[in-house]
Amino acid sequence: MLKKCIWLVVAAVFLVGNLFVGGNAIAAELDEATRTIPLNEQGDTVVLSLEQVSLGRKNFNYACATCHVQGITKTNPNVGLEPEALEGAYPNRNNLEALVDYLNNPTTYDGLTEISELHPSTQSTDIFPKMRSLTDDDLAAISGYILLQPKVMGEMWGAGKTRFSAPASFD
Amino acid sequence: MKRFFSLLMALGLVFGTLVSNAQPAVASMLNNGTALLAEATLPRNAVDDKLATDYGYKLDVNNTNVAAFRKYRGLFPTIAGKIVRNAPYDKLDDILKIPGLSDVEKSRIQDNMDIFTISPPNPALVEGDDRYNNGAYK
Numbered sequence: 001m002l003k004k005c006i007w008l009v010v011a012a013v014f015l016v017g018n019l020f021v022g023g024n025a026i027a028a029e030l031d032e033a034t035r036t037i038p039l040n041e042q043g044d045t046v047v048l049s050l051e052q053v054s055l056g057r058k059n060f061n062y063a064c065a066t067c068h069v070q071g072i073t074k075t076n077p078n079v080g081l082e083p084e085a086l087e088g089a090y091p092n093r094n095n096l097e098a099l100v101d102y103l104n105n106p107t108t109y110d111g112l113t114e115i116s117e118l119h120p121s122t123q124s125t126d127i128f129p130k131m132r133s134l135t136d137d138d139l140a141a142i143s144g145y146i147l148l149q150p151k152v153m154g155e156m157w158g159a160g161k162t163r164f165s166a167p168a169s170f171d
Numbered sequence: 172m173k174r175f176f177s178l179l180m181a182l183g184l185v186f187g188t189l190v191s192n193a194q195p196a197v198a199s200m201l202n203n204g205t206a207l208l209a210e211a212t213l214p215r216n217a218v219d220d221k222l223a224t225d226y227g228y229k230l231d232v233n234n235t236n237v238a239a240f241r242k243y244r245g246l247f248p249t250i251a252g253k254i255v256r257n258a259p260y261d262k263l264d265d266i267l268k269i270p271g272l273s274d275v276e277k278s279r280i281q282d283n284m285d286i287f288t289i290s291p292p293n294p295a296l297v298e299g300d301d302r303y304n305n306g307a308y309k
Contacts, residue, residue: 077308078238079247090245109241112249112275161308 029152037147038095046096048144056145059138063120063130071149071158079109082158083150099143100136218295229288232266233259234296236305243286245279255302263289 032047039046048056060068067074071081079085086094090111093099106119120128122139134142150157221227226234230243232254240251253276257269266280266287280287296302 078241085241088241088244108249109247110245110249110279112273 034151035148037144040095040097041092046144048141048148052141052144053148055138056141056143056148059134059142060145063134064142070156070160071146071153072160077160080158080160081146081149082155083147085158086146094147096140096143096147099146100139103131103134103139103143218293221290221293221296224290225288226290229286231288231290232263233289233292234302236296236302236307238305238307243283246283250276250279258297258302259292260289263287 030050030053035048035050035053036045037048038044068081073080083094086092086099089109091098093102103120104122106115106121107113108115116123117127120131122131122134125132156163221234225231230240230246237248237251237255240254241247253269253272254266257266260266263284267277272280
């Protein structure tokens, strides 16, 4: 009997084994190392929980993606949300605390002018009503999602048309 | 019958190898030919030549597009806008004398003085408000 069904047994072991290996591979896309993002300018890091990631994605798509879809900035394509652009800001915005601070108190790219009337923030909920429903946890989750996405999408995050349709060589 | 098939297979293999080998060789010969032709007849672009000068590596206060100032921290958009709006300049130090420059802005320009350069305004880079928007979007 076993001899006859040996192929079935082999196939079953292979498939069940694959289930575990495959399952791990999918979970590994968002393992702890990927979810570790910079917390502040001093170099501390924080691990986002999976709940924070899904909350951040939901709220980013709800409140930010109108202009920042896929990490670009529709109103100024020169400055996106990719890590290089966030790092070049003044102060350095490539960390969670600085991004939360930006959502409370947005400034120009060089930090010289306060622009809460031009960029949604918790100070300007009268003209940007979507900001009214966002709690501090939501803001942290959104900021975490912005910092996580370049690790998930790679250089496609914030690349805009340089990767989708236009020649990639211009500056 | 079996023998006929194996003969057919062998012939097919030999013939297939010959054909598939021949094609890349032909293609690479063609490529070389067109590349040589292109090099001989390519016209020189004045802006390409300018890119080989300091303009290609530094911020030319009379010619560089406002977006290029983003590469250096703290210059985009306030200082970049003021420099572009008050161009052209006769000499590099004139950017420190722009009216309405705050102390912070002045000190940031002074800290970055080595990344600026100056050359006469080039119509190809300046005309049609190209310094504000040269149409190169992401």
